[in-house]
Amino acid sequence: xxxxxxxxxxxxxxxxxxxxxxxxxxxxxxxxxxxxxxxxxxxxxxxxxxxxxxxxxxxxxxxxxxxxxxxxxxxxxxxxxxxxxxxxxxxxxxxxxxxxxxxxxxxxxxxx
DNA sequence: GCAATGACTTGGT
DNA sequence: CACCAAGCCATTG
Numbered sequence: 001x002x003x004x005x006x007x008x009x010x011x012x013x014x015x016x017x018x019x020x021x022x023x024x025x026x027x028x029x030x031x032x033x034x035x036x037x038x039x040x041x042x043x044x045x046x047x048x049x050x051x052x053x054x055x056x057x058x059x060x061x062x063x064x065x066x067x068x069x070x071x072x073x074x075x076x077x078x079x080x081x082x083x084x085x086x087x088x089x090x091x092x093x094x095x096x097x098x099x100x101x102x103x104x105x106x107x108x109x110x111x112x
Numbered sequence: 113g114c115a116a117t118g119a120c121t122t123g124g125t
Numbered sequence: 126c127a128c129c130a131a132g133c134c135a136t137t138g
Binding site: 032033034037044045046047048049050051052053054064067068069070071074075076077080084 | 117118119120121122
């Protein structure tokens with residue numbers, strides 16, 4: 001058997017652990033790819049987190065838009081960039097003039 | 113098995 | 126602040 005949602009160890013797969021962490025980001029807060037990797041027990045796997053979020057099933061209820069890069073900037077481009085920014089604004093998050101988010105204010109579990 | 117591919121990160125210019 | 130170079134690492138073909 002090869003259940004994609006579970007390792008043979010019985011421990012949830014990385015995608016699953018990432019889903020859990022993302023789902024727990026409070027409204028009005030944002031976090032980074034690196035922080036999610038750390039909270040999911042996969043330090044140094046920020047890139048994998050990005051890949052996982054890019055493959056979220058359509059219609060997912062996860063607040064994927066509350067995830068930005070370590071610079072407090074949106075990593076998406078084009079129309080996707082616009083969508084994420086709108087979602088964040090609707091969440092009450094304010095951007096700096098340079099289109100960045102102040103993680104000191106809105107960051108969630110960004111520091112150890 | 114090796115090379116290419118990223119919704120990343122850090123450090124330097 | 127903008128841009129670039131390296132480092133990083135699981136997933137893909």
